[in-house]
Amino acid sequence: MTSPSVIDLHDAISDCWNQIGVVGDQSCDKLPANIHCRNCDVYANAAQRNLQRPVDAQYRQDWASHFRARQDGGDAKDHSVLVFRIGREWLALPTKVFDSVAPQATPHVLPHRSGRGLLGIVNIGGKLYPCMSLASLLGIDEHDAPPAKGRHTFARLLLMRWEEQSFALPVADLHGIVRYAGSALQTPAATINKGLSRFLSGVITENDLRIGCLDTALIGFQLARLLR
Incomplete structure (x- = not known):
């Protein structure tokens, strides 16, 4: 046959x-x-x-x-980030800090621990994760969403790991993985709000998107601090 x-x-x-x-x-x-x-x-x-x-x-x-075939011209794209949106801001963190992406889930609020960026606990695949608000940490209005431009939006939970601690991070939309050359990282514009700018290591451009690359160590430290 x-x-x-x-x-x-x-x-x-x-x-x-x-x-x-x-x-x-x-x-x-x-x-x-x-x-x-x-x-x-x-x-x-x-x-x-x-x-x-x-x-x-x-x-x-x-x-x-x-x-x-040899690739002529341009620097090697040696960085990989996962790009997501909170409010109007497109942001990114290195792909290596994420375990997976999960559907949205309603967090269970912890007694006497509301606010300060800790939204509660979510159950993902039988495992409990602290659900953290990046919007609160970065000073972003998460309800200030951009107008739809003929595409679906995909609100998700990003399961991030930093120094053996896992977090669930709600995002309003998910763009996906973007690779870029380290030399393409630009200085954040002075017009970016101060609450967000101190968490940025730089900005990259992907098609028509301006993406703020978050300082991984600073974000991880602040998320861990919110759990104490």
Whole structure:
């Protein structure tokens, strides 16, 4: 029995996400529960089949040539950050400090510990995390959201780890991972509010976004201090 060709296997995958999912008319009955097609088992199974498709010698040769080619010009993108939004501010922290991203969850308030940035405790996958407000720490109005520009927003909890302590950080939107060269880091503008600017190590640009890169050590220290 011969293996199916690359084209046959690829065509057999139904791209329902482009028809009735987030890219289509959004009529899929699974969408309300999953929020986004990438959380759906149908999408995951299609991705798995796509990764398992056979490839021919020419395909391997083309990609081998691509990765062998030297990249001329520009500095190496040696930094990787996860970009998220709080209020109107797009911010970033290094990807290495995050364990995972989780759906929003309502924190359970702790007696006599309200305010000061500690929102309460959240249960994520059977594990308890202190839920911390970066908006409060950075002096950002989290209700001052920018107008929608034809895209979905994805409020999430970022599960961050700093010196063996884990935190859940609510964010209003998630852009994703951005890689940049260290030399591209710019000085924060003088117009940035002082509460936020002291936590920034610099600013990067990604397409039309101006992203404030947070000082990881300072953020970690302040979050830990709020738990004492």
